[in-house]
Amino acid sequence: MKKLSWLNRFIYFVNSIIAFLLLCSYLLPYISPQTFPLLSLLSLLVPVLILANLAFVLYWLIKLRKQFLISLIVLLIGFTTVTSFFRISEKQVILNDDLKVMSYNVRLFNLYNWKPESSDSIRKNIVEFVHEKSPDIVCFQEFVNDYSGSFKYKYRFVNSKNADNKRIRFGQAIYSKFKIINSGSINFKSNTNNAIYADIVKEKDTFRVYNVHLESLKIQLDQENLGEEDSEKLRKRLQTKFGKQVDQVNLLLENEKNSPYKTIICGDFNNTAFSWVYNQLKGDKNDAFVEAGDGFGKSYDYFLPARIDFILPNEAFTVNNFKNYFVDYSDHYPIMTRLQLQ
Incomplete structure (x- = not known):
């Protein structure tokens, strides 16, 4: 497999940072925001981080590059976080007495x-x-x-x-x-x-x-x-x-x-x-x-x-x-x- 071009090396560098930030964000629910107030800002950015990592997975898959694994692994580690961000189907149980x-x-x-x-x-x-x-x-x-x-x-x-x-x-x-x-x-x-x-x-x-x-x-x-x-x-x-x-x-x-x-x-x-x-x-x-x-x-x-x-x-x-x-x-x-x- 060919080596990465300079552009793709830069993209992979950015990808690594974004994946690391998302990984760090998984710890935020367990850390009081009084401890690290600026770090707690990450909780507001999690939707962006999830979407960005999904975009990187697609990018590397289109390029047929194994670099897609870094974002995919981070997304799988935080599977419950990702699924709470977006739901695919609505539950529809309608009762008269609910x-x-x-x-x-x-x-x-x-x-x-x-x-x-x-x-x-x-x-x-x-x-x-x-x-x-x-x-x-x-x-x-x-x-x-x-x-x-x-x-x-x-x-x-x-x-x-x-x-x-x-x-x-x-x-x-x-x-x-x-x-x-x-x-x-x-x-x-x-x-x-x-x-x-x-x-x-x-x-x-x-x-x-x-x-x-x-x-x-x-x-x-x-x-x-x-x-x-x-x-x-x-x-x-x-x-x-x-x-x-x-x-x-x-x-x-x-x-x-x-x-x-x-x-x-x-x-x-x-x-x-x-x-x-x-x-x-x-x-x-x-x-x-x-x-x-x-x-x-x-x-x-x-x-x-x-x-x-x-x-x-x-x-x-x-x-x-x-x-x-x-x-x-x-x-x-x-x-x-x-x-x-x-």
């Missing part, structure tokens, strides 16, 4: 005009969408308190705080068709982020639903200047943001540990399925997308197939179906699953 649970970050109903439509128009669209899909339980993040009466559900728990400018109160909300017998707030040390919960009774079963909105990392990888000076600022900012996420996750897990009921965790994690945050919150629960979704599961309007919104039921529930709805009313897309109580 539980429909939706999670949706509504971004304040466009109150600050991020989109050209008016806030009233966006709110109307979201209300109509939710009523059309008719989830039994819906968890909203970045929910404006003033709009709490817009959704026609018999039971609800809305927890809000004053924004920095004091103009509005917003936070999280849980709406339910079934009776809420208890509710509470975990009270993160943050101006806007929080987790709330509601204990809900469906027939003879009682379960706890958590609605989580973790600290935002405020990272735009397509815009971030990673020069030497800015990298230090980025490192400090990430250390602070990741530190808050770690504290918030620990508070939520402590509450869940003391819950007398089976649990479902829903919400905007502001982190990916390849992160320590996700790994801690998932524990031995199921990821509804992994169990029953298809495609990339993209839940955030970004140039990468970013999945940062999750529904994680514990093993007391069977996941029958999962859907992403690509409606353009927020910077997040609503997700919904159908669950069957065992």
Whole structure:
């Protein structure tokens, strides 16, 4: 077999770096982001690393070169990571008595005009969408308190705080068709982020639903200047943001540990399925997308197939179906699953 040309040697060098980074990323779910905040950025890049390694495999196969093995081996080592990134077929078990649970970050109903439509128009669209899909339980993040009466559900728990400018109160909300017998707030040390919960009774079963909105990392990888000076600022900012996420996750897990009921965790994690945050919150629960979704599961309007919104039921529930709805009313897309109580 002929030796590699200079161009292909360079391509193989790049390939080796990309494969090594993907290999390193497999360790991130087990390393607290407080330890290596810049390294934890890799969790946001895993989709790119997977796609790049797949591209290298195809490139070397077309060239009939054994160099395809380096990326193929790394992809096989992280098989569960790769399969959680993309699902081929949707599970479709639709029952009349299963539980429909939706999670949706509504971004304040466009109150600050991020989109050209008016806030009233966006709110109307979201209300109509939710009523059309008719989830039994819906968890909203970045929910404006003033709009709490817009959704026609018999039971609800809305927890809000004053924004920095004091103009509005917003936070999280849980709406339910079934009776809420208890509710509470975990009270993160943050101006806007929080987790709330509601204990809900469906027939003879009682379960706890958590609605989580973790600290935002405020990272735009397509815009971030990673020069030497800015990298230090980025490192400090990430250390602070990741530190808050770690504290918030620990508070939520402590509450869940003391819950007398089976649990479902829903919400905007502001982190990916390849992160320590996700790994801690998932524990031995199921990821509804992994169990029953298809495609990339993209839940955030970004140039990468970013999945940062999750529904994680514990093993007391069977996941029958999962859907992403690509409606353009927020910077997040609503997700919904159908669950069957065992």
